[in-house]
Amino acid sequence: MTNELLNPSAAAEYLGSTQSTLSKWRMSGSGPAYIKVGHQVRYARTDLEAWVASCRRESTSHNAA
Structure with a gap:
């Protein structure tokens, strides 16, 4: 099975977000990994899933290691 690529x-x-937020994340270097082919931006579904999993926190006091 191939990894599905999603447009912004x-x-x-x-992600329950906006294209504008994704654009800001790309500019700041935060957010999920993306693929740029020419002028087109694509996101691998597996990268989105991994990024969401990396954002998981146990409590508000939990700091990333």
Whole structure:
């Protein structure tokens, strides 16, 4: 099975965010990994899933190691 690539609109919908937020994350170097092919930006679904998992916190006092 191949890894599904999502455009920014579909990726934003998957994350419950906006295309604008994804753009800001790309500019700041935060957010999920993305793929740039020419002028097109794509997100691998597995990268989005991994990024969401990395954001998981046990409590508000939990700091990333």
